[in-house]
Amino acid sequence: MKKPLLVGAAGCGSIIVEFGLNLAGIAYDYEEVDYSDDSPTRARLLQVNPLGQVPALVLPDGKVMSESLAILHWIQDQKPAVALIPPPGDAARADFYRWAVFLIAAVYPTWTYGDDGKKWVGGDAAAGKALRDSTDEHRKKLLKQMEGACGAPHFLGKRFSAIDLYLAAMSHWRPGKDWWSSHVPKLLAAARAAIDRPEVSRIIARDFKQQA
Ligand SMILES: N[C@@H](CCC(=O)N[C@@H](CS)C(=O)NCC(=O)O)C(=O)O
Known part of the structure; x- marks a missing residue:
């Protein structure tokens, strides 16, 4: 095929x-x-x-x-x-949808628009930097909100899900591991539990110098 x-x-x-x-x-x-x-x-x-x-x-x-x-x-x-997504009838399904969409609709765009801020504000470098700085700050608030909902060892508690895969990638992006470790340690632990899987760790090792 x-x-x-x-x-x-x-x-x-x-x-x-x-x-x-x-x-x-x-x-x-x-x-x-x-x-x-x-x-x-x-x-x-x-x-x-x-x-x-x-x-x-x-x-x-x-x-x-x-x-x-x-x-x-x-x-x-x-x-x-x-088993990336809790099936219908699974008690974790509502939380999965809420927080997976929160990641995509609220958290992810803070990088999408901040990565190259000037692209979205007509090429003005100073305005682009302001956009990057403000989206970087906003993201911290969003991640802290998720921290309050985070279970262990995975975001949804006992159940691994695709949310953990997002956390595994995003913990390598701005603001980086040190900030995650001090401000959102539960999210970082869930990210690391996902990174412990060889199917995840080999991609992380390929693309990032600092692995976990
Ligand atoms: N909602 C999209 C977001 C994808 C996204 O923002 N990708 C970034 C790279 S990590 C990108 O392509 N940025 C370039 C751009 O938006 O122009 C998804 O979940 O796939």
Whole structure:
């Protein structure tokens, strides 16, 4: 069978999808792109995802999926045993939906818009830096809110889920491990429990110098 093709960028949100694919045992091809406006691979990325974002997954039938959480649902559907998402009837399902969507709708955009702030404010470097600084601060509040809802050893308590995969990736992004360790230690512990899985740790080791 034809393999899905993951269009991604090292260390970016595409690694969350790679964690899921690896845990599910789904073989995939990988194409590295640079999503910067002036990159030589930008045109190719836009061809796959007109929003110019990674991850994007080209399914075996040619259909394209973007949005990491949607892709994780697709993975769950292919291989239900992967248990990324609590099934209907599971007591953890409501919490899963609440916090997975919180991650995607509230937390993730603080990087999306802050990473290259000037891109969103008309090229003004000072305004771009202000956007980055304010989204960096906002993210800290959001993560602290999640800390209050975090169980152990996984975010949902006894049950591992895709939320832990987001935490595993995001704990490597701004503001970094030292801040997570002092301000959101429960989230960091849940991230580390996910990183303990070899299917996750090998991607982390590939893309980040500081592993856990
Ligand atoms: N909601 C998207 C967010 C994806 C996202 O923001 N990706 C970043 C890289 S980690 C990106 O492509 N940024 C470039 C841009 O938004 O122009 C998802 O969950 O997949």
